[in-house]
Amino acid sequence: MFLSFLTWFCICTSLFLYVQGAKLPEPEVKIEVLEKPFFCHRKSKYGDMLLVHYDGFLESNGTMFHSSRSHGDNNPVWFTLGIREVIKGWDKGLQDMCIGERRKLTIPPTLAYGKEGKGKIPPDSTLIFNIEIMDIRNGPRSHESFREMDLDDDWKLSKQEVKEYLRKEFEKHGYSANDTHHEVMVEDIFKKEDEDEDGFISAREFTYKHDEL
Numbered sequence: 001m002f003l004s005f006l007t008w009f010c011i012c013t014s015l016f017l018y019v020q021g022a023k024l025p026e027p028e029v030k031i032e033v034l035e036k037p038f039f040c041h042r043k044s045k046y047g048d049m050l051l052v053h054y055d056g057f058l059e060s061n062g063t064m065f066h067s068s069r070s071h072g073d074n075n076p077v078w079f080t081l082g083i084r085e086v087i088k089g090w091d092k093g094l095q096d097m098c099i100g101e102r103r104k105l106t107i108p109p110t111l112a113y114g115k116e117g118k119g120k121i122p123p124d125s126t127l128i129f130n131i132e133i134m135d136i137r138n139g140p141r142s143h144e145s146f147r148e149m150d151l152d153d154d155w156k157l158s159k160q161e162v163k164e165y166l167r168k169e170f171e172k173h174g175y176s177a178n179d180t181h182h183e184v185m186v187e188d189i190f191k192k193e194d195e196d197e198d199g200f201i202s203a204r205e206f207t208y209k210h211d212e213l
């Protein structure tokens with residue numbers, strides 16, 4: 001009985017390996033966790049906004065092509081996870097991270113800048129990033145954001161509610177309220193988001209859509 005189980009297991013395993021070998025494996029991001037904080041209140045997920053510091057290197061010769069700490073204005077950068085705002089390798093490799101966590105990502109060219117390369121990055125480059133998550137916020141398309149914006153709980157957003165939300169967000173980030181500017185933004189948002197043009201953004205219209213990565 002045991003033997004037959006073992007035989008069966010071996011056949012399956014070799015069959016599995018054969019099938020695996022027959023097809024080129026999908027390129028993957030190699031993820032190494034360099035540092036993980038003890039306390040972790042939330043983990044990054046698609047649709048979240050992440051604030052990161054990063055150093056980027058070419059795997060081929062170790063050259064650093066960018067560092068958020070020493071290039072430009074030295075500030076960490078915000079981006080939204082999972083909407084292809086950044087290279088695929090970041091979208092795939094920065095999920096389930098805690099604030100304060102550091103990871104090393106090794107990203108094949110197909111998930112980075114591909115055959116063309118970009119700027120200092122030559123064609124077909126594998127990239128290495130050291131990335132630290134400084135902050136995580138609800139993305140503009142999260143369920144939490146919708147609930148926060150929907151002040152009267154009727155599961156749709158009026159122009160007034162969106163405007164109020166923008167005003168609060170701007171204040172939170174230290175910008176003074178500019179009503180005319182917000183009116184324009186609200187009109188713009190509704191033009192894009194209010195698909196059935198009923199003057200409200202429904203939960204369905206708001207719900208974050210993203211292509212499967």
Ligand SMILES: [Ca+2]
Nearest residue numbers: 150154156157
């Ligand atoms: Ca509402």
Ligand SMILES: [Ca+2]
Nearest residue numbers: 194198200202
């Ligand atoms: Ca609508």
